[in-house]
Amino acid sequence: MFSPFERAVAFRYLRARKGERFISVTALFSLIGITLGVATLIIVTSVMNGFRQDLMARIIGLNGHLTVQPERGRVIEGYEAVLARIGGIAGIVQAAPAVDGQVLVTGPGGAAGAQLRGIPPEALRARAVIRDRLRDGDLEAMEEEDTAVVGARLAARLRLMPDDSLTLVLPQARGGDFSAAPRQRNLRVVATFDIGMPEYDGRTIFVPLATAQSLFGLGDAVNQIEILLEDPSRVAPVAAELRAALAGQGLRVTDWQASNSAIYAAVLIERQVMFLILTLIVVVATFNIVSSLTMLVKDKGKDIAILRTMGAKRGAILRIFILCGASIGCGGTLAGFALGLGIAANFDALRPGVVWLERAGLSGAGLQFLMTLPSVVDTRDVAIIVATGFGLSLLATLYPSWRAARIDPAEALRHG
Template sequence: MFTAFERLVAVRYLRAKKQEGVISVIGWITVAGILLGVGALIVVMSVMNGFRHDLLATITGVQGHVVIGSFDKSLPDYEKMVVNLESKSGVTAASAYIEGQVLATANGNNTGALVRGMKREDILKRDFMRNAVVQGSLDGFDEGSGVLIGIRMARKLGIYTGSKIKLISPEGQVTAFGSVPRTKTYSVAGIVDVGNAMFDDGMILMPLKESQIYFRRKGTVNYIEVILEKPETARERMKEFRAEYADSSIWMQDWMARNSQFIGVLQVERNMMFIIVAMVVLVAAFNIISSQIMLVNDKAKGIAIMRTMGASRKSIMKIFMITGSSVGIVGTVLGTLAGVSLALNIENIRRWIEAVFDTTLFPPEFYFLTRVPASVKIEEVFWTIVVALVLSFLAAVIPAWRASRLDPVEVLRYE
């Protein structure tokens, strides 16, 4: 494709002499621009992928893929429904639970919390929740009256395993003087670390029987959750379940609908970040044009001499295509290596920066996750490389075409 002559001249042009220092600096700036653009694009896309994956994994790991409830706010025949749902193909597990808002208080500290009354076996069915228990255990959970609380809530209230926590529910007993909030003190049987600030800061797991007593729902539950082998089929499977319970007051909702706000925001952020960072690569590509045009102007005499000695316009164009594309290739390769390395070690880098500068770069209260996730996808890295190389190639075309159109007679007229 390229002759030895064309490669030799291109390499000599890439080696700037002292009088060509400005051109050399611009060339290195262009390489740095492409490096930063490609590297930043890979890091941003990887972090956004990891953020979406981990956030949805924690949400579905706690909430399930399909939730079933009743407009009457009560499911009396929940045990039969659970057995029926679990017997269906593609269903990993089904669990009944009670959910209610409370005010949790301990050591003079207060915080709002969401109580989920579940059976021990239903917690164990979910690897995500079972592995989240970092203190205490689930042994005897159903028979006891202890509760599991999120690790961030434990820190906020200053409590630990064995401590006491008071729960106050607005759904209390109705008396002649009005509704009296229901108050009861429980012991902390364990602490869970889900990895999602939304749950770690406001979740309390209570034995199902105890929650039925506390929320006055004896023999009934609020919801049933279904865990599927393939979460992406939740919408289709929900239609099947709805058809089976079409004559009842039951409603259903899949995990995508329940978290549509999160999914939508994440997608918008991902697209916008891609566009913004891609502009860096585009600007660097324009730098290739400017640096190569300066090189063409500087080498005009040499181009004219080569043309008079028999070099064709096509050969001249190839020479400058090599010089321009080489800048893009070097920047893309270095940017890819830097971007992948940073993405794979982003959490360690975040911890180091926070330790050195005593600051918080990733507040869990705002981002919900307790760490910076990253998921490097080979196909996205591949397309990032392709886009950067194509832009570099296209940016090299204009200066190369201009070099090939130089008229040696005009250039050497006054020499």
């Protein structure tokens, strides 16, 4: 595409000579601007991906990727048959019967409303979001009857520790007789968990499935089935297959995206807005390419005229200055790609340095919080960012290069 002559002239123009230092410095700032813009885009996008993945993992890891609930009535009778139908669907790694309801819990520190989750102990132990974030106690003890795993914030409010006793009170009278005493049961706390979300840490209690069934008077029935998938991003096709398998059973299937639509939409919008704002950094840097290339064309007007009189075509002049601008823009994009990918892929290695800066008083808590977020590099996002950098850089070269190619040799030599 570019002949050896065009490459030689373009790179000669990019080298600073006496009297041309300002143009060279402007080009250098353009390159640095694009480098920082592309690197910042890759780093921030990777951190936003990590934040979204971590947030969704905590929410959907606690509640399940798919939930099967009755359309009418409040329980699922004969849930074993439903589990048998679910078991034949590819991509499902766990399907657990569950009982979910609201209770009043009392402890040494007072009383509070809570969300009671009855689930088989082996299913709870299989959920990494709980297993890996235990604060005190052991999930193995949940095999015993009348035991509970309590959210850390709720446990702190009620001053509960492992082996302490709490009382669950169901805020409904037996048989609709409001003069009768409500159901209640004493449970032993075996563990507390802290997933980092106050909404769940401050109001969730897990108990064995049989305990919840007994407390709510459900017998052998449950009010929902929670399903975990091998790949949560493929929830739509699995949900469609599950609905087909359960058609006519009087059951509805809800996926995690619909259940958490407000949070999911907010995270996506925030990520898109952040991407748009940071793209403006690259756009501003490309305007620097336009200005530096325009000054270069003005400075090289006499040289362009001489090249034209020696037989250089307008197309050759156009390609020379496109190559000048593209070298700045594409070089900055590649440098930004290497810098951004290096930082985003090694985010963990930078955390000790940030801690040192914070102790030295050179950084605030905001940077420390940022460094606690995970970083997930998405190949598609990086490809879009690099392509955007290349595209904007090439677009920035077109007008100054066209102006250079339109220079009249006679006029340039007369006024040069």
